[in-house]
Amino acid sequence: MLxxxxxxxxxxxxxxxxxxxxxxxxxxxxxxxxxxxADHPKETFHDCLRGRTIVNLFYENSTRTRVSFxxxxxxxxxxxxxxxxxxxxxKKGETLIDTATTLNAMHPDILVVRHNxxxxxxxxxxxxxxxxxxxxxxxxxxxxxxxLDALTIxxxxxxxxxxxxxxxxxxxxxxxxxxxxxxxxxxxxxxxxVSPSTLLPSAFDDMxxxxxxxxxxxxxxxxxxxxxxxxxxxxEGREVPSQHEYFHFFGLNAxxxxxxxxxxxxxxxxxxxRGVEIDSQIADDKLKSLIQTQVELGVAAxxxxxxxxxxxx
Amino acid sequence: xxxxxxxxxxxxxxxLICPASNRDDSGHVLxxxxxxxATGGGALDSLPEQASHIDCGGDILCPGLIDMRVQSRDPGxxxxxxxxxxxxxxxxxxxxxxxxLPGTDPVIDNAAMIDSLYLRAGRILxxxxxxxxxxxxxxxxxxxxxxxxxxxxxxxxxxNTKTSISDALLMRRIMTYAEMLNLPVIHHCADTALSAGxxxxxxxxxxxxxxxxxxxxxxxxxxxxxxxxxxxxxxxYHAAHISTAASVDALRRAKDKGxxxxxxxxxxxxxxxxxxxxxxxxSFKLNPPLRxxxxxxxxxxxxxxxxxDAIASDHSPVSLDDKMQPFGIAAxxxxxxxxxxxxxxxxxxxxxxxxxRAIEALTSAPATILGLAGGTLTEGAPADIIRxxxxxxxxxxxxxxxxxxxxxxxxxxxxxxxxxGCWVNGIDMHAQGETM
Numbered sequence: 001m002l003x004x005x006x007x008x009x010x011x012x013x014x015x016x017x018x019x020x021x022x023x024x025x026x027x028x029x030x031x032x033x034x035x036x037x038a039d040h041p042k043e044t045f046h047d048c049l050r051g052r053t054i055v056n057l058f059y060e061n062s063t064r065t066r067v068s069f070x071x072x073x074x075x076x077x078x079x080x081x082x083x084x085x086x087x088x089x090x091k092k093g094e095t096l097i098d099t100a101t102t103l104n105a106m107h108p109d110i111l112v113v114r115h116n117x118x119x120x121x122x123x124x125x126x127x128x129x130x131x132x133x134x135x136x137x138x139x140x141x142x143x144x145x146x147x148l149d150a151l152t153i154x155x156x157x158x159x160x161x162x163x164x165x166x167x168x169x170x171x172x173x174x175x176x177x178x179x180x181x182x183x184x185x186x187x188x189x190x191x192x193x194v195s196p197s198t199l200l201p202s203a204f205d206d207m208x209x210x211x212x213x214x215x216x217x218x219x220x221x222x223x224x225x226x227x228x229x230x231x232x233x234x235x236e237g238r239e240v241p242s243q244h245e246y247f248h249f250f251g252l253n254a255x256x257x258x259x260x261x262x263x264x265x266x267x268x269x270x271x272x273x274r275g276v277e278i279d280s281q282i283a284d285d286k287l288k289s290l291i292q293t294q295v296e297l298g299v300a301a302x303x304x305x306x307x308x309x310x311x312x313x
Numbered sequence: 314x315x316x317x318x319x320x321x322x323x324x325x326x327x328x329l330i331c332p333a334s335n336r337d338d339s340g341h342v343l344x345x346x347x348x349x350x351a352t353g354g355g356a357l358d359s360l361p362e363q364a365s366h367i368d369c370g371g372d373i374l375c376p377g378l379i380d381m382r383v384q385s386r387d388p389g390x391x392x393x394x395x396x397x398x399x400x401x402x403x404x405x406x407x408x409x410x411x412x413x414l415p416g417t418d419p420v421i422d423n424a425a426m427i428d429s430l431y432l433r434a435g436r437i438l439x440x441x442x443x444x445x446x447x448x449x450x451x452x453x454x455x456x457x458x459x460x461x462x463x464x465x466x467x468x469x470x471x472x473n474t475k476t477s478i479s480d481a482l483l484m485r486r487i488m489t490y491a492e493m494l495n496l497p498v499i500h501h502c503a504d505t506a507l508s509a510g511x512x513x514x515x516x517x518x519x520x521x522x523x524x525x526x527x528x529x530x531x532x533x534x535x536x537x538x539x540x541x542x543x544x545x546x547x548x549x550y551h552a553a554h555i556s557t558a559a560s561v562d563a564l565r566r567a568k569d570k571g572x573x574x575x576x577x578x579x580x581x582x583x584x585x586x587x588x589x590x591x592x593x594x595x596s597f598k599l600n601p602p603l604r605x606x607x608x609x610x611x612x613x614x615x616x617x618x619x620x621x622d623a624i625a626s627d628h629s630p631v632s633l634d635d636k637m638q639p640f641g642i643a644a645x646x647x648x649x650x651x652x653x654x655x656x657x658x659x660x661x662x663x664x665x666x667x668x669x670r671a672i673e674a675l676t677s678a679p680a681t682i683l684g685l686a687g688g689t690l691t692e693g694a695p696a697d698i699i700r701x702x703x704x705x706x707x708x709x710x711x712x713x714x715x716x717x718x719x720x721x722x723x724x725x726x727x728x729x730x731x732x733x734g735c736w737v738n739g740i741d742m743h744a745q746g747e748t749m
Contacts, residue, residue, distance in 0.1 A: 197493035198486050213493045238486045241450075243461040249461050 001043045008048075009033045009308035015125050015132040016305055018141035018183040027150070029302045034151050038300035046077030048307050055108040056082045057099075058135070064270055064295055065135050065145070069112050072302035076310075081108070096120060097127050104128045109313050110306060113137070114235075118175075119312075122166060128313035131309040138236060139173050145269050146179035148301035150187060152294050153224060156265060161188030166212075166219045168194035168278050169228030169250065172201055173235060176180070176228060176269045181209060194218030196250060198239040215250050219260045223247040227252050227278050228268040243276045257288070265290045321345045321361050322739060324698070327369035329354075331376060332673030333689035335682075342374060344696040347738035352690050369700055372498055372733055373488075376676040376688050377409025377440075377697035378654060381564030382499075382553055382625035384474070384631035384646075387433075389418025394630040394717050399650075402716035404742045406626070406651040407732040409440050409697035410687050412679075415447035416474035422447035422458040431467060438745055441697070443685060445472035445499060448487045454478050457486055457708055464494045469683045470551070472499040475600050475645075476571060477535050479505045485542050492548035497682065499551045500539055502560070503601065507531035512641040514602040518587040524641060528604055533559035540567045543574055551682060552576040554627050556601040558611030571717045575682045576620070577674075579627035579649065580656035581722055583612045583665070589722065595636045595643035597722045599627075602645075613665045616674060623678040624671075626653040648718040652709060654701070656723055658730035668703075674737030700734030 003096045006141055009029035011022075019027070037045075054073045058066055066082065073080045083103075089146075096115070103111065104127070111130040113121045118138030125132045136142040143246055171193050181204075185191050192210040193200060205211045212218030219225045230246065240246045257264065266282055268291045274280045283289060322344040329340045329352065334452035336352075343351040343364070345489050351357065386393040394402075413430070421430060427444050434442035446463030448471045450456040453564025460471055465729035471491050476643075477500065478484045484500075491498045508531045513519050515526025523686070536552055540563060543550035552564065555578045567574045581599055586606045589597045597603055604612075615621040626649030657675060660666040687697040711724040735742045 197489045236482065236485055238457045241457045241461070241490075245459040245461050 001040065001045055003036050003040070003045070006033045006036045008311055009304055010311060011308050014309070014312050015045055015121070016143050016309060017122050017132060017134050019146055019179045019263045020141065024186050027186060030301070030308060031151055031154060033307065034131045034147065034297070034301045034304035035213055037303045038151065038155065038297055041296070042250060042299070044077070045303070047188060049073065049076040049078035050057070052078040052109040052310060052313065053107070053112045054078045054080050054112060054306065055103060055130070056080060056112045057103070057114070058083065059085045059120070060136070062135070064298065065114065068295070068298040069135065069302050072299050072306055073301070076303055076306055078306070080180045091199065096123065098148065100124050100128045104130070110309055114308060122269050124202055128194045131312060133309060138173055139178070139244045141179045142175040143179050144182040144298070144302050144305055145176050147305065148294055148298040149180055149226070149267060149269070150183050151297045151301050152267065152290050153184070154248055156290065157223065163189045163224060164192070164222040165224040165226065166192045166194055166222040167226045167228065168215060168218065168252065170230045170235070171195040171204065171228070172199045174228050178234035180226070192218050192222065194250070196240055196246070215252070215294050216256050219256070223264055224267060225252060225257065225260050225264055229271065229273045229277055249274055251275070251277055251279060252282055256279055257282060264288070267291060267294055269294065317517070318367070320739065321364040322367060322696070323357065323360055323364040324367045324369055324374055325356055327372060327374035327700070329374050329690060330669060330672050331690035332669050333677040334691050336690065337669055342690055342698065344698070344736070344739045345716050346695050347392055347740070349690060349692055349694045349696050351692060367734075372703060373701040373703055374690070375672050375699060375701065376690055377699045377735065377737065378407050378675045379410040379679040379685060379688050380408045380626045380628070380650060380653060381412045381623055381679040381683060382413045382579070383413050383628045383650065384416055384630065385413045385435050385704070386417065386630050392717070393632055396433060396437055398715065398717045400437055401704045402650040402714065403440040404735050405715040407654050407699040407701070407735050408650055409699065409735065409737045410443065410685060411440055411650070412443045412445060412469060412683060414472055414474050416452060420447050420451050421445070422450050424459065424462040424558060427463050427466035427468050431580070438740070439742070441687070443683070445470045445564040447471070448473050448478060448498065449483070452476065454480070455483070455491065457483070460487070460490055461494055464496055465544035468496065469685065470497040470529055472553070473501055475501055477501060477503050477505060481538060482543065484539065485546065488546040488548040488550065492546050497551045498550040499553050500535075501553050502532045502535035502539065503527070504531045504534045507534070511602075513590050513598070514587045514604045516587055516605055518590055522590065522593065524681045529557040529604060531557055531607060532557050532601060533563055536560050536563050540565055540572060540574060544570070544572045547573065549573045549575070554579050554582065554601060554625065555615070555621055556582045556604050556608060556612065561615035561620055562613045564615065568620060573620045577625045577679070578612050578616065578621050580653060581627075583609055583616060583660055584656050585609070585722060590640070593640040595638065595640055596647060596720050596724065598640060598643050598645045599722070600645035613660065617666055617670060622674065623682060624653070624657055625679070628716070630716060631720060633720065636720050647720050647722055648716040649721070650716060651714050652721055652723045654732060655709065655728035655730055658703070659728055662729050666720070696736055696739035698736045699732060701730055702733045703730045705729070705731035
């Protein structure tokens, strides 16, 4: 099938390493294209990436992002190779650059990388010929997550500009928060971060984000309440006293959600920790929760990214 | 006990001292429903009917003492000090509000423990009781305690007891979190490595006695570190029982820099020095240890100029069995609630401290530090009031102390200035004591 309303998004750079530095018109182009892909969730577009090879190189565990890229690539007609850290030579002591060089010799077209070190995709991009898409690097960026979040919001509200969006939880360790700040902020949303002070770098305040340490005050009149999980794997362990206290003060439940705008929606990039940052009643509320929509639209957002990157190949 | 009396009390012929309103003059105080409703010079022109007259005979009338560092032993070691004996000692010492440390068994490290303490304290007629929550679970110095839940339960700050938080990252977390909760962090400063196994202050006396000395820097190293973290986190940091000249110097610099820091010391550190230990008398074994004469003088100077904001009793009951040991093995600590006022007044009589500054350090300073009601004779304040005869001389007799712990470094000390009345929320606590 061919899409008729939009053209493949056009990017000035070869790689998608982050939202930082991406011009607004490119963001809009990706979102427009993704939205049209989303209008045809059952269709395939095999001509887009026919004959192309995508390598999913995941140094961190992932279910939804990896599968989402895989589905996206397959619907565009590419061949996909999944390399997860457990079965790779990384376990045998190979450095990131050596792995990249080895992979490079096999001439992949697009490398989708997730790594626990901030900046790892940027490092790879200097040593490999393939186009790199950052699928999450440490605490730095997760650009395709931000795009799918923006897509979800845009399709629900019609536009992003002027919306009040609260991103709540472990901000320090969240690449989702950083990418969303850049993307949603560039698109005109009014962003707030809500987090315990131990998980909220004061530099964000200096960057002009409205920072709150009180969940109810932070989500007041917000159109979107985006919850993040405590990223225990990136935490030192003493940022919060206990999950019990964290849920008491920072967990979202129906009662606290009343403080948000009457038609507010709840989002979560997943995986959720029920009873830690979000109450099940909210997570499973089909009228309030956009969490399943986010997963669904993730495929369309990644299709737009893969297609855009392929334009340079 | 928060129960108020409906009685109207008219205190007159008193020397009113209220540092919060900078008052030191002859006047009266009118109390009704447990609150101060009027304070003024001279006598009141028209009195409400049925007011009980209390002629103070020229005695000082000032806010009740607020003791911001008290170790209760209840729960866990009620034979050393239970809430009733603690309250009796407070009232005997003119302490109308006290703040207890978390070092009980179990440790006060969660909301339920704070709730329970407040509930039990509310059943006993006595001073107002407030509690610090432990900074770390079980005071282990490793795991952040549920500070937020304790704040909700009414903790007035977060404290350790006699082991400093040695992990700077953990201290940063505690301070950042406490700042969010808008509550102070109260720290006993002693570098654990430098003070481990020490028996007294390091110096000539320790050398002569063959005791292992803790250097003064054990305190100031941690204090200096804490002040740097306090500046970074913007928390209200409070240094507890400061005992060295270097610490006073560090505090002075921090205050000049605008860091939100306050501090207290205790009477032993401005009335005694290391020489008191010469006879291996374990009632002088305290933590921090008695320091050098130069340190003592620096503490007095710091108190006088306000570098050290408050004076606390550092009441720390210990058992006689643990004290009747060779000096090095003996427990540190002593009773303090009942010697807080007379030993502070000694510094006043010695002209080391002005009377109004001394009363401030015992009343309005701790009230301000912890945001507590009281510490003032102004209208609307709770009627927590004490009366002092400045000229009455007496000798501190350990056996007369109401505390279950009668170990004090001030036993046999002749003092001048005696408590002649104590009211909490307008209730005459000394009359209550007589009828009980």
